[in-house]
Amino acid sequence: MKFTGFLQKSLLLKVLFVISIAVIFFISGVTYKHLSTLSDSSIDVSRAHEVSLQLERLMSQLRDAETGSRGYIITRDSTHLEPYNYVRIRIEASFSILNHLTKNNEVQNENVALLENLVYNRLQIMENSIAFANANKTEELQLNLLRGKKTMDSIRNCIATMSELETKILSIRQQKYNNTFSNTPILIYIIILIGLILSVLSFVKINRDVNELKKANNQLSIANESSNMAEIVGNFGSWQWEIDNDKYSFSDNQYRLLGCEPQSFEANFDNLMKYIHPEDLEHVQDVMNRMIQNEKLPSFNYRIIKEDGQIRYFRGIGKLITNKSGSKTLLGTTSDITDEYNAILETEERNRELERSNKELTAFNYAASHDLQEPLRKIQTFISRLDDNEAENLSESGKDYLKRIIVAADRMRNLIDDLLQFSRSNKIEKNFETIDLNQLLDNAKLELSPTIEEKKAVILSEKLPELEVIPFQIQQLFTNLISNSLKYSKENVAPEISITAAKVTASDDERIPSASKDKYSRITFRDNGIGFEQEYAEKIFILFNRLHNKNEYAGTGIGLAICRKIVENHKGYIFADGEPNIGATFTIYLPTA
Amino acid sequence: MNKEYIHIILADDDEDDRLFFTDAFKELKISTKVNTFNDGVELMHYLNDPEAVLPNVLFLDLNMPKKNGIECLHEIKNNARFDNIAIAIYSTSSSEEDIEETFVIGANIYIKKPSDFASLKKILSEVVSINWQYHTSGLNKDNFLLRL
Structure with missing residues (x-):
């Protein structure tokens, strides 16, 4: 997930946002300034108009007063003096307004003061003229009227100057306004444009981020779903x-x-x-x-x-x-883990059962070795005494029966002995030790020495290796193989057994199944006995399997089964090859370190 | 040995075996005195009597009621008074465990009961003629089991 990427993007967005806000503030500021200047200008314009208006009004009131005063002088009718009587009050009002309007402009203010002076001067002249007229002083009146005309001209000049000044002020302001704001619209336009671009950029960015977020969200929900399924399955x-x-x-x-x-x-x-x-x-x-x-x-x-x-x-x-x-x-x-737990319980229960049955088997073994042998041994001992001491008292058929009893009892003893051996070879005691196989072979030969001597057998053996084995079992294996060769030897031919040994690797010897250990010691027992048909090569290792009638050869069918059991206990292999009337070969593979 | 006969004791619960045993010695014509006991308790009762004449060779069956051969062997080996008795285990079983155990405890020889009378006589005549001092000094697990 690219969460750090998202973080960086959100920082960029923040910058864009801040810039946009700044643009808006800038535009508002500029607009405000623009508007306030505009309002200042309009105040100036209206003030200039007001000044002109007051000046005109002042002029017309003066003219009205003058006209009135002239009328009175000519007609001596006092009704003509009405405008003149009110003129002072009106003029005062006008000057008060003018003073207020021009208070910010020093030059114009001075002009107003000058005008005021001139106007009051003119009014004084007018008063004097009326007074001269009442006293019928014609000469002084004419002089005074002339002075009045001159003063009036000065007033006109002064007003003209003031109007001109106002116009000038307006035009300067206009110029200044134009100078200041001629570039504003394009600036605003550019800034708005920048703002828009930034907004579009932000939008694109946000849009892309939202899409990525959606994708990430999607992946997250898929991951979530698969974890949910995993939880159900697991x-x-x-x-x-x-x-x-x-x-x-x-x-x-x-x-x-x-x-x-x-x-x-x-x-x-x-x-x-x-x-x-x-x-x-x-x-x-x-x-x-x-x-x-x-x-x-x-x-x-x-x-x-x-x-x-x-x-x-x-x-x-x-x-x-x-x-x-x-x-x-x-x-x-x-x-x-209930199922697992129950399976363990079940396994434990089975183990206990196995242990129980193993104990029973051991008890049975003991019974077989001791309790079964004991009556048989006594039967045999009594028979031997009968045979020794009483045989001559028996009839011919009695003697025959006795012989058959002896053979049957012997056979039963052999069966019990062999079965015991077989059950003993079943029990895998892990007491492996490294031992010289030559020594075990010597022990086996010693065990069989009466038969070897009796049959005049010749046993030739190469030097056997040292291996890690269960000694008594390997000795049993050798004993059984040699005893087998002695048992199935040809009549009237001295048995010859040759024992050879070699080191082999699993890949070189096709008889060793693959997926087993690599190095083996191969020990071969070859004899010159009666041999067997190759088709029975597998069968002879099966318990109680015999190839011959028990009257011909006294076998129990257990010896070779024991051999196989022992070899399997050592994780090895045993094979038999036979050729009738030529001999048999037994090949053993035992793993070496 | 300054006695004119060899004193032999057999502890065995089996009547037939006691019969074979005594018959065999009768036929062997060796000057022996054979006493038999029916179980371990009887045997130990006899041996523990301070007045008792101790045997030269004691034949001990393993599987006996009340007190078995192994228990008797332990008691005998733990008592210095019996140091001079040669102990021959006399059993039907020839299991590795029994041979190992009795050897470790200190029996002198292990005899598997033979299944014909001629062999029995041969074994017994051999056992009573063993020079025990010599035999015991060279005793090991391999020659502990008597082979004929």
């Missing part, structure tokens, strides 16, 4: 415990293991503990406490009681995980 469940905020979560299969529907009860400690067998509760809680202490514990076993009351055996294992931010989570896995 018969295990999992749980998590976020220790810091004491939050639990159990997997679906955890519920199933308890015999419940997935997520059918709230995942918490108490609800989980409810299912644990009361006798194991203390143990489980102790183990969980130790897991929180970050002890590394092996798996632990406990019993639970399922929803339906069934007792199951669980094996649990837990691990404390501490993430980067330091919060701790205990991860746990539980598996239902």
Whole structure:
């Protein structure tokens, strides 16, 4: 999962977002400044208009007063003096407004003061003219009227100057406004464009991230599903415990293991503990406490009681995980090992049964070796005494019966002895020791020396190797093989047995099955006896299998079965080859270190 | 030995075997005195009597009721008074375990009861003529079991 990639991307997005916000702030600032300047200009314009208006009004009031005063002078009708009588008040009002309007402009303010002076001067002249007219001083009146006209001209000039100045102020402001804001629209346009590009970039990025997130989410849900299936197949469940905020979560299969529907009860400690067998509760809680202490514990076993009351055996294992931010989570896995547990119980039960039957077998062996032999031995001893002392008192048929009893009893003794040997070779005692096989062969020959001497047999043997074997069994093997050759020797021909040994590797000798050990010692016993048909090569190793009538050759059918058993005990192989009237060859492969 | 006969004791619960045993010695014509006991308890009762005449050779059957041959062997070997008695195990069994165990405890020879009377006589005549001191010094697990 590329979570670090996502983190880096979210940082990039943050930068883009901050830039976008800055662009918006910038645009708002610029617009605000623009608007406030615009409003300043409009105030200036209206002020200039107001100034012109007041100046015009002032002019017209002066003219009205002048016209009135002239009318009175000509007609001496006092009604003509009405405008003149109100003019002072109106003019004062106008100047008050003009003073207010021009207070921010020093030059214009001075102009207003000058104009005020001129206007009051003119009014004084007017007053004087009326006074001269009333006193009929025509000369002074004419002079005064002339002075009035001159003052009026100065007033006109002053007003013109002021109007001009206002116009100039307006135009300067206009110029300044134009200078300041001629580049603003293109700047705003560019900035909005940048903002848009950034937004588009962010959108593309977010879109891509969302897609990746979706993909990752998808993979996560697939992984989740496969882990769910694995839990079902593997018969295990999992749980998590976020220790810091004491939050639990159990997997679906955890519920199933308890015999419940997935997520059918709230995942918490108490609800989980409810299912644990009361006798194991203390143990489980102790183990969980130790897991929180970050002890590394092996798996632990406990019993639970399922929803339906069934007792199951669980094996649990837990691990404390501490993430980067330091919060701790205990991860746990539980598996239902009831089947395994029952299988072990069953195996143990079977083992006990096997042990019992083994003991019985041992008891039987003892009975066979001792209790069965004892009456037989006594029968034989009595027969031998009968044969020695009383035979001449018997009739011919009585003597014959006695002979047959002797043979039958001998045969029974051989059978018991051989069976005992066979059961002894079954018991694999692991007392292997490294021993010189020549010594075991000598012991075997010694054991058979009466028969060897009786049959005048010749045994030739190569030097045999030293091997790790069960000595008494290998000696038994040699004894049985030699005794077999002696037993099935040709009549009137001295038996000859040649024993050869060689080291072979499994790959070189095709008789050794593959997939076995590599190195073997091969020991071959070859005789010049009556041999056998090759088709019986396998059969002769089977217990109680005989190729000859027991009247011809006194065999029990056990000797070679013992041989095979012994060789198998040593993880070796034995093969027989025969040719009628030529002889038999027995080949043994014993593994070497 | 300054006595004119060899004192022999057999402890065996089997009546037939006691019969074979005594008959064999009768036929052997060796100067012997043979005492028999029916089980280990009778044997030890006799031996533990301080007045008892101790045998030269004790033939001990292994499988006896009440007190078996192994138990008797232990008791005899643990008592210095019986040090001079030669002990021959006389058993039907020739199992490795029995041979091993009696050898370790300290019997002098192990005889597997033969299955014909002629062999029995041969074995018994051989055993009573063994020079025990010589035999015991060279005793090992291989010559412990009597072979004819």
